[in-house]
Amino acid sequence: MTVDKAISGESSAIEFRLDPSSGVPTYLQLVQQVERALRLGSLQPGDQLPKVREVVAGLAINPNTVLKAYRELEHKGLASGRPGMGTFIEASLDPVTLPELAGLRRSLRRWLDGASEAGLDEDGIVALVVSTLRDFPQRRADAEQGDEHAQGAGGAA
């Protein structure tokens, strides 16, 4: 994997990196990195995103791509542009508290130990996680629907 040099924006709490081999469009990589930082709490409301010029100079990418990423973040209600100042984080995303995050990480480690003992190597673990994650939204939707049916039945009885 090739990763470009990061940008050390003086005033910003995030450093963008690009993975040219990922196949993910560049603007989307920027959006996803901001979302990830919001989930992990390293970016918070009020934080400034790197100025377009800084990102462009650091990563040698088209300024329209950075603008598109920032527009997308604004569209999602996560950031807003302040004329003449830059783009700032407006909202946080799925705020998970640090203790919660630490707890989840601990249980994930235990799960990884189990997977490793069962004989899965790293590739096998990734494949299992990815395929399970892919089915996850469908399962959750099914479970919710099941709840509604159960409630409906309870009400009728």
Place this chain on the structure above:
Amino acid sequence: MNVIETTALGRRYGSTWALRDCTLAVPEGRLVALVGPNGAGKSTLLNLVMGLTSPTAGGVTVLGDLAAGSIAALDGIGFVAQDMPLYRGLSVADMLHLTRNLNRQFDDAYAHRRLADFGIDLKQKVGKLSGGQRAQLALTLALARHPKLLVLDEPTAPLDPLARHDFMATVMTAMADDGVSVVLSSHLLAELERVADHLVLISEGRVRIDGAVDELVAQHRVLVTQAGRESSPPDWEVIESSSVGSQTTQLVRLPSADTPLPFGAEARTVGIEELAMAYLRSGVRLSAPTLTGASR
């Protein structure tokens, strides 16, 4: 405003058309990648845009409706030619002095600032500079004229990856700072993926693609179908097709981005590198039908 507009533009050398029936509209504020095989007509098109050669057929205007090659047009365009023509025997300072006196507008302070940023010594002979420094010097001379349009003819081909990154960073920064539009001809398709937002593909003297990268990506899919299943509807343009066993892989252009895909087909999007390669291969009609299959 369109920075370049051509109508049925053609240029013939002897009995050979280097470029024919070329109709293009390149909007401002973009970085336009101009791609195509050697001898496809890219440099001919750029020379017509610069007014270095005149059309055999059709017309070309730049920066709105200025005639290509007119003084007003040349004032607004910075050009870095393929071989980066600089006088190797001159010092950097003399090269600056010469360029300043040959141009109606030249921002000396900007040029000095940029050269200092790159640690280029003014007393150094141009011929003694590294490839990367020479490229930065040629680019600085073009940008110090504060052009509205920057035309770069395969500028990064001879550079190492780091020098190439720095060169493109300079171009992109000029875009961010001054809103300069850029036309970049290049063979380095992978590099274009992250810098280009408009693609023009020429092969055999004709324009095969002219469009915004986002729209092109939204319009194309690679479809993988199994024998016996429904194949792509007849109104879809198949750019490239290959079969291995019972499996057929096609790169198709959808009538619109939200066209439903045929049942049972597996589809994925393509980047501009893959897209351009498919068009280039189909343009030269290579008799190697398993190429796409092999590269999967």
